[in-house]
Amino acid sequence: MTEQATPTPHAVSVRGISKTYKGGFQALKSIDLDIRRGEIFALLGPNGAGKTTLISIICGIVKPSAGTVSADGHDVLRDYRLTRAKIGLVPQELSTDAFETVWAAVRFSRGLFGRARDDRHIEKVLRDLSLWEKKDAKIMTLSGGMKRRVLIAKALAHEPSILFLDEPTAGVDVELRHDMWEMVRRLRATGVTVILTTHYIEEAEEMADRVGVITRGELILVEDKRALMRKLGKKQLSISLKSPIQALPQGLDEYALELADDGATITYTFDAQGEDTGIAVLLRKLGDRGVDFKDLHTLESSLEDIFVSLVRGTR
Amino acid sequence: MNLPAVRAIYRFEMARTFRTLTQSIVSPVLSTSLYFIVFGTAIGSRMGEIGGTSYGAFIIPGLIMLSLLNESISNASFGIYLPKWSGTIYELLSAPVSPLEAVLGYVGAASTKSVMLGLLILLTARFFVPYSILHPFWMVAFLLLTAVTFSSFGFIIGLWADDFQKLQVIPLMVVTPLTFLGGAFYSIGMLPPFWQKVALFNPVVYLISGFRWSFYGQSDVNVVLSAGMTVAFLLVCAVAIAWIFRTGYKLRS
Numbered sequence: 062m063t064e065q066a067t068p069t070p071h072a073v074s075v076r077g078i079s080k081t082y083k084g085g086f087q088a089l090k091s092i093d094l095d096i097r098r099g100e101i102f103a104l105l106g107p108n109g110a111g112k113t114t115l116i117s118i119i120c121g122i123v124k125p126s127a128g129t130v131s132a133d134g135h136d137v138l139r140d141y142r143l144t145r146a147k148i149g150l151v152p153q154e155l156s157t158d159a160f161e162t163v164w165a166a167v168r169f170s171r172g173l174f175g176r177a178r179d180d181r182h183i184e185k186v187l188r189d190l191s192l193w194e195k196k197d198a199k200i201m202t203l204s205g206g207m208k209r210r211v212l213i214a215k216a217l218a219h220e221p222s223i224l225f226l227d228e229p230t231a232g233v234d235v236e237l238r239h240d241m242w243e244m245v246r247r248l249r250a251t252g253v254t255v256i257l258t259t260h261y262i263e264e265a266e267e268m269a270d271r272v273g274v275i276t277r278g279e280l281i282l283v284e285d286k287r288a289l290m291r292k293l294g295k296k297q298l299s300i301s302l303k304s305p306i307q308a309l310p311q312g313l314d315e316y317a318l319e320l321a322d323d324g325a326t327i328t329y330t331f332d333a334q335g336e337d338t339g340i341a342v343l344l345r346k347l348g349d350r351g352v353d354f355k356d357l358h359t360l361e362s363s364l365e366d367i368f369v370s371l372v373r374g375t376r
Numbered sequence: 377m378n379l380p381a382v383r384a385i386y387r388f389e390m391a392r393t394f395r396t397l398t399q400s401i402v403s404p405v406l407s408t409s410l411y412f413i414v415f416g417t418a419i420g421s422r423m424g425e426i427g428g429t430s431y432g433a434f435i436i437p438g439l440i441m442l443s444l445l446n447e448s449i450s451n452a453s454f455g456i457y458l459p460k461w462s463g464t465i466y467e468l469l470s471a472p473v474s475p476l477e478a479v480l481g482y483v484g485a486a487s488t489k490s491v492m493l494g495l496l497i498l499l500t501a502r503f504f505v506p507y508s509i510l511h512p513f514w515m516v517a518f519l520l521l522t523a524v525t526f527s528s529f530g531f532i533i534g535l536w537a538d539d540f541q542k543l544q545v546i547p548l549m550v551v552t553p554l555t556f557l558g559g560a561f562y563s564i565g566m567l568p569p570f571w572q573k574v575a576l577f578n579p580v581v582y583l584i585s586g587f588r589w590s591f592y593g594q595s596d597v598n599v600v601l602s603a604g605m606t607v608a609f610l611l612v613c614a615v616a617i618a619w620i621f622r623t624g625y626k627l628r629s
Contacts, residue, residue, distance in 0.1 A: 142472040143472075144472075150470050156464045157462070159462065169384050
């Protein structure tokens with residue numbers, strides 16, 4: 062019998078996880094990561110960064126070369142029965158039992174994870190995912206998007222408290238993507254911790270509470286999404302000029318200004334968090350120097366911009 | 377023990393059998409019936425008795441074993457290979473399922489199918505050849521033991537195979553020849569003395585001999601030795617499976 066674990070605020074705790082595959086490729090380099098209970102955590106990274114390897118280690122599919130992982134305070138190797146029963150996984154690949162019906166496949170998953178038969182729960186999951194009408198259809202007859210829903214239904218069949226979504230919306234249309242975001246929010250509202258990997262920064266920006274960036278097997282950043290965007294985000298003012306100019310006017314060196322190649326636009330990059338953005342003074346100084354403008358607009362960096370600059374910075 | 381998981385795997389595998397009834401049950405019964413017609417009725421009627429048993433009746437245990445071995449291996453190997461091939465193995469690997477529970481589900485279902493098939497062939501044989509079963513309890517025991525042993529062996533093949541060719545190579549290139557040379561159609565005593573000794577290195581000889589003893593009370597080798605060899609092979613398979621799951625060989629990278 063396993064001892065009752067000390068209550069921990071972390072749904073998942075990763076300590077010093079490294080993974081080197083047989084061929085010598087080091088997929089993960091001493092990763093430390095805590096996922097808070099009830100949060101939506103987005104793990105971002107380019108292809109081959111190690112996202113799926115990390116998820117696979119936590120779920121017990123891949124063996125770590127070093128380090129430990131605990132879920133709900135239990136070691137995932139020693140107490141695998143306890144931890145795996147709490148975890149649901151939606152894999153990246155559309156791996157389905159092609160010849161089975163949706164209902165049979167989802168019921169199988171519930172049993173596999175040690176839960177007694179509960180047709181009402183399975184019905185609810187299928188209805189929530191708009192799969193109820195397809196319950197008697199063979200999976201091979203479904204579209205890619207519907208198969209993705211089946212994988213999610215299978216992962217939710219045993220009522221996990223921690224859900225891993227590995228590229229959940231890869232290859233699905235916009236409507237389905239928004240449906241899935243809605244579903245993830247509903248799950249979070251019921252207390253489920255959601256960890257998702259994604260290529261779509263928009264997805265992380267839309268849903269995540271916190272963001273982790275992994276590249277070349279190293280976790281280079283874990284940060285609250287809003288704090289990250291505040292900290293690393295930039296704001297820019299784009300000034301469209303009435304008449305093009307050849308060069309930036311003298312005496313404006315204190316401002317980070319860039320003149321477009323056609324001479325018709327000046328871009329001013331400023332600290333969005335600063336008390337004084339300096340915009341009013343800059344515009345006055347431009348006017349004093351005979352530079353008139355016809356339009357102004359501001360731009361804010363997206364999470365994608367931040368992600369790209371972070372990943373490029375490690376190269 | 378995660379009994380719901382064992383039940384889920386077992387039911388899932390049995391459902392696959394009933395979904396592919398023609399391939400799983402009808403086809404092997406039909407092909408074995410052809411053996412009965414050709415060797416039992418047509419050729420068998422012109423052959424003498426072996427140890428007081430008509431040739432047609434003599435080959436029944438061997439033919440059942442032939443199907444039992446092939447189907448046990450094929451069912452179990454395909455059962456575990458299919459999720460590996462399709463990628464759905466991730467679910468089994470991430471589920472709270474111990475190696476023993478996985479084996480109980482997959483091997484249990486494969487054995488059930490094989491035993492069902494063996495009994496169906498036995499019933500079918502009644503249409504072609506009269507026979508008797510001297511030791512029904514031991515007949516069932518040998519049937520079960522062989523089904524479980526070779527389903528375990530098939531499970532290992534399914535875990536080991538990483539393409540469809542490997543899945544077929546051992547049943548086709550090893551098991552079928554050993555079964556044909558293991559006394560399915562003749563008594564080992566009919567071979568020249570040298571080949572009789574060589575035949576004793578064939579493990580299938582012990583299976584068929586023991587099984588035939590349960591029908592007619594006659595065997596090529598001592599029945600205790602037959603049962604002992606089968607149990608020993610089962611233990612070897614169990615150790616191999618335990619090792620595969622412990623090390624993650626071809627399962628977990």
